[in-house]
Amino acid sequence: MDGVMNWLTQDRVGSALVKVLLVGNVAPMLVAFLVWLERRVAAWAQDRMGPNRVGPFGLLQSFADLIKFLLKEDVLPGHVNKAMYLVAPCLAVIPPLVVLALVPFADRFAIADVDTGILAAFAFSGIGVYAIALGGWASNSKYALIGAVRASAQLISYEICLGLAALGVFIVAGTLRLEDVVKMQADGFTIHGETLHGISKFFDWNIVKQPIGAIIFLIAAFAETNRTPFDLPEAESELAAGYHTEFSSMKFALFFLGEYVAIVAMSSLFTTLYLGGWTLFGVENAFEGTTAQTLLQILIFLAKTMCVIFTFIWVRWTVPRFRYDQLMDLGWKRLMPATLAWLAATACVVAFLK
Numbered sequence: 001m002d003g004v005m006n007w008l009t010q011d012r013v014g015s016a017l018v019k020v021l022l023v024g025n026v027a028p029m030l031v032a033f034l035v036w037l038e039r040r041v042a043a044w045a046q047d048r049m050g051p052n053r054v055g056p057f058g059l060l061q062s063f064a065d066l067i068k069f070l071l072k073e074d075v076l077p078g079h080v081n082k083a084m085y086l087v088a089p090c091l092a093v094i095p096p097l098v099v100l101a102l103v104p105f106a107d108r109f110a111i112a113d114v115d116t117g118i119l120a121a122f123a124f125s126g127i128g129v130y131a132i133a134l135g136g137w138a139s140n141s142k143y144a145l146i147g148a149v150r151a152s153a154q155l156i157s158y159e160i161c162l163g164l165a166a167l168g169v170f171i172v173a174g175t176l177r178l179e180d181v182v183k184m185q186a187d188g189f190t191i192h193g194e195t196l197h198g199i200s201k202f203f204d205w206n207i208v209k210q211p212i213g214a215i216i217f218l219i220a221a222f223a224e225t226n227r228t229p230f231d232l233p234e235a236e237s238e239l240a241a242g243y244h245t246e247f248s249s250m251k252f253a254l255f256f257l258g259e260y261v262a263i264v265a266m267s268s269l270f271t272t273l274y275l276g277g278w279t280l281f282g283v284e285n286a287f288e289g290t291t292a293q294t295l296l297q298i299l300i301f302l303a304k305t306m307c308v309i310f311t312f313i314w315v316r317w318t319v320p321r322f323r324y325d326q327l328m329d330l331g332w333k334r335l336m337p338a339t340l341a342w343l344a345a346t347a348c349v350v351a352f353l354k
Helices: 002-008 013-045 061-071 082-102 117-138 142-173 178-187 211-224 249-274 291-316 324-353
Strands: 189-191 194-196
Touching: 013 061, 013 249, 013 291, 061 249, 082 117, 082 249, 117 142, 117 178, 117 249, 142 178, 142 211, 142 249, 142 324, 178 249, 211 249, 211 291, 211 324, 249 291
Parallel strands: none
Antiparallel strands: 189 194
């Protein structure tokens, strides 16, 4: 077993294919669990039961919904632009899966370990707006088009804040490689050539060293994934279902899947950048050099990521939706100046300490 894990951690085509299959299959399975979790949290917040009939504790409800989507009639409206209408749902799923391929789940365990990992992650996450824009425009519907226009303005606005907030982490780390950012949080940081640790290794995590950046990144991630209170592109009260109003059956399911995979991808990035990735106060070094160590690191990473995902769900059922003018005001007049000020402060401190 150790030989298999060592092979998987090597930079080979075969191991990369195995990792692609793992992520490509585990991510949708995780989405099925997240849909169940969201329903249970929503029920808890609203003092009701939630899914509890299909399978133990209702765990199979998501699979029942999948069967429903598969059996629904696949309607192709006659007034749509057929080519773009069919491309848009696929484009909603692919970019967040590519982002997950760039995230290191354990030491030397990423599908694509590139030196400019975060730049590639932001590049592919930004493609997601094209899925919404194409879906709304190709539907040839006023409600869908308004949702697409809202999404374009929203995602462009908050993507800038997302990138600038993360830039502070890389100023401190001195590298764009995601695996090095994780290791930097485990190894501490240097002041005038000396490596320092806080009272505990928790103080080496970037959420402690970059608290303002972490908060801004998380808020921008909510907007990037169209989650409440930033779900204006699909606001039911005024747009029916927004950009995916004209989609049904599996095409709608792909938009739904893409949203949840994007949540997993953003939560994974937040864990990597601010929560120490697979590290946990040195516990991750147990069973050194064995398969058990890699599995332990993956479990630590997944546990942290699930905590961030729970925050996404918790906020959805706690905070009401913003008005559109409030959403744009927050992005450009509040978060943008705060991000630039924090970035300048980070650069000055790093320049002084180095």
